[in-house]
Amino acid sequence: MNTPALPLPQTPANAPAASPTPSPTLDSAQLLGGRKQVAINHGGELYSLRLTRNGKLILTK
Structure with a gap:
């Protein structure tokens, strides 16, 4: 007997990702x-x- 699959409950593993700030x-x-x-x-x-002559940014340590 084929029964339709039920949606999985929302758990941390399959919960939608929170939208980042x-x-x-x-x-x-x-x-x-x-x-x-x-x-x-x-x-x-x-x-x-x-700021370089070509308008690029360079970050160095």
């Missing part, structure tokens, strides 16, 4: 503030965010 968007001009390079302190480490 959208990340804020920062404009590079805001970050750089008219400069070609800024320093960023992250977790006690210093990084450099630099």
Whole structure:
């Protein structure tokens, strides 16, 4: 006898993923503030965010 399959109950394994909170968007001009390079302190480490002549951003440690 063929019986139609019943939908599975919602459990953590098959529950739909929660929609993520959208990340804020920062404009590079805001970050750089008219400069070609800024320093960023992250977790006690210093990084450099630099704007190239071609308009690209480079983040280095």
